[in-house]
Each structure stands twice: as structure tokens, then as C-alpha cells.
Amino acid sequence: MMQRGLHAVALFAAVGLHAAVAADLDWGANRLIPLQKITVGPWDNYEAAVSPDEAVVYLTRDRNQIRTIYRQNIAAAETSLFIGEEGDAKNPVLDPAGQRLAFTFYGKDAQGDICIRELAGSNIECITDQQSLDESPVWVDAGHLAYLRRQHATRYWELVVYDTVSHGEKSVASGAISAPAA
16 A cells, blocks of 8 residues: 555656646747748659758659659749759759759669759769669768669669769679668
């Protein structure tokens, strides 16, 4: 009986402590900020890359199973096609300086290639060829881009790191890899 009494006292003390803590909290200021929808329409928008100044979002838009990359100015609420007239594209990732966009591009073949576009220009430079399936780019640092590669008729992927200065590449891992990014 004594033990039940101690449990009841501990329970009331805990409830009282939580009530006192709750009374001290400003619930108006201590809450999650509600999300604001910045895209509209009957399509799916996903895989976003945000500029370092948080003014521009590059996102994949899937409309009738055609994937393209759009550029959206958040403050002005202006959205424009960034990559897509040349071929389908997805997986946009900005380099650390916010000057180049790497992405998976389907303009040369249906398997996908890793390409880079300077934000200030319009030239698309593909760093992979049509001999393999390449996807899921991620910047390691300003001079290195990692991505997944799978040779045709094989089951396993390679994690490849590409040097944007020397244009060399190195396979750093292989096997049952699903994505280079966290």
C-alpha cells in the first residue's frame, strides 16, 4: 500500500511539474512555422535545390510523366522552365557556391546522363556518356561531383566522383548502393 502511495505522489509531482513548465512556455512563439505552398497546379513538384541566398528554388516538375526542371523566384513568385526543352531532366543540385546546377538529363538517351549547367548560361555540359545509366548527382565540394553509375546488363551500382577541374573520375564504392546523398 505504501508503494502505491509513493507512486501516486510521484505521479502528481510529475504532473504538477509539467503543468508549471507548460505555464511558463509561450505557445504562440514556441511552435513550428507553418509551411507555405509556393507552387500551384495539377502537377507534382519535388527534388528542390535552394540557392544560397534562399531567393530561388530549382525543382523537378513531373507533368504527365514528363520531368523538367523549373526555376522559381520565391519573392516574385515567378516560375520558368530552366531545363526541359532539350530533354527530360530531374535531380537538380546546386554546387556550394550556387553557380552551377548538376542534374540527371535524358536528352541524349533514355538511360540518363549527369550534366552541369552554369546558372548564368544556357549550355548543358554532360560529363557522362551513353554507355551507362547515370543518376542522382550530389556535390561533394566545389570541385567534385558524385553520382551513381550502372553499366548495362549489370545489377550493381558504382559511386563515382568526378573532378570538375581535371575532368577525371574515380569509382569510390560499388555494390547495392541506392543513393549517394543522405
